[in-house]
Amino acid sequence: MAKSKPQKRKNAESPCIDLCVIDSNERLCKGCYRTIDEITDWGKLDSETRQAIMQTLPARASRLKPTGKRQR
Secondary structure, three states: OOOOOOEEOOOOEEOOOOOOOEOOOOOOEOOOOOOHHHHHHHHHOOHHHHHHHHHHHHHHHHHHOOOOOOOO
16 A cells, blocks of 8 residues: 655645544544644644654554454
């Protein structure tokens, strides 16, 4: 599955890839790996804060990858 590039928004670069599904365990979006609060506040955050969040996204992504174990 190819990764989409971050979208350019008028206020800020966004990691959104239009796959908006919140993981019920991790409470992260499965598309962009942000929290609901980060998604909601994104347009109001300064560039430095957005970049700091962007730096954490790869580590968050690994938390959502399947472990190979079935959950019941």
